[in-house]
Amino acid sequence: xxxxxxxxxxxxxxxxxxxxxxxxxxxxxxxxxxxxxxxxxxxxxxxxxxxxxxxxxxxxxxxxxxxxxxxxxxxxxxxxxxxxxxxxxxxxxxxxxxxxxxxxxxxxxxxxxxxxx
Amino acid sequence: xxxxxxxxxxxxxxxxxxxxxxxxxxxxxxxxxxxxxxxxxxxxxxxxxxxxxxxxxxxxxxxxxxxxxxxxxxxxxxxxxxxxxxxxxxxxxxxxxxxxxxxxxxxxxxxxxxx
Numbered sequence: 001x002x003x004x005x006x007x008x009x010x011x012x013x014x015x016x017x018x019x020x021x022x023x024x025x026x027x028x029x030x031x032x033x034x035x036x037x038x039x040x041x042x043x044x045x046x047x048x049x050x051x052x053x054x055x056x057x058x059x060x061x062x063x064x065x066x067x068x069x070x071x072x073x074x075x076x077x078x079x080x081x082x083x084x085x086x087x088x089x090x091x092x093x094x095x096x097x098x099x100x101x102x103x104x105x106x107x108x109x110x111x112x113x114x115x116x117x
Numbered sequence: 118x119x120x121x122x123x124x125x126x127x128x129x130x131x132x133x134x135x136x137x138x139x140x141x142x143x144x145x146x147x148x149x150x151x152x153x154x155x156x157x158x159x160x161x162x163x164x165x166x167x168x169x170x171x172x173x174x175x176x177x178x179x180x181x182x183x184x185x186x187x188x189x190x191x192x193x194x195x196x197x198x199x200x201x202x203x204x205x206x207x208x209x210x211x212x213x214x215x216x217x218x219x220x221x222x223x224x225x226x227x228x229x230x231x232x
Contacts, residue, residue, distance in 0.1 A: 042207050042222030056217045103218060108161040
């Protein structure tokens with residue numbers, strides 16, 4: 001088990017550019033979460049997937065943000081027309097929820113730090 | 118709505134001293150509570166969790182936390198601090214009101230350990 005991985009680890013981009021981040025969850029995990037963490041704050045929920053279905057999006061996720069998990073494995077988070085306020089650490093987590101409802105803790109990746117100049 | 122408050126954004130202790138990091142929660146349903154640690158430039162690592170079983174929960178690296186319903190608290194403790202404990206610590210409550218099970222986080226407490 002290699003854990004949750006995220007790429008890239010760091011991204012510097014100019015305002016107005018599009019960026020895409022990737023998250024590879026733990027292989028048997030069916031749930032995948034995206035969180036955003038700004039300096040001095042705790043993480044904030046953005047969205048989550050159950051297998052390939054995106055089941056909830058936070059109001060923090062403006063129309064410029066889109067996330068996919070096409071085959072229920074890896075996920076991508078795209079930000080279009082980046083703004084300076086998008087600068088943050090983007091965290092991905094995965095977990096396993098069993099059919100009967102029992103579930104286990106979320107495991108986090110190292111994050112992608114985005115800087116918009 | 119659920120929420121978490123961590124009292125003290127910065128805590129400083131001497132090596133070998135007791136570590137106490139405070140967390141209070143608000144929840145309309147029985148909560149699941151977590152403590153995570155974040156080292157610089159790394160992801161969040163689970164220290165321990167409370168999921169309605171034993172109220173005293175033991176975690177990794179010698180940390181433990183006690184769930185006190187009457188005080189709506191879940192404070193994290195360690196009897197003797199090590200230099201390697203210096204990190205950011207986050208308390209979180211899981212949203213059990215719906216199906217998303219997302220985590221709702223406190224602002225974090227930065228722990229410094231002085232030699």
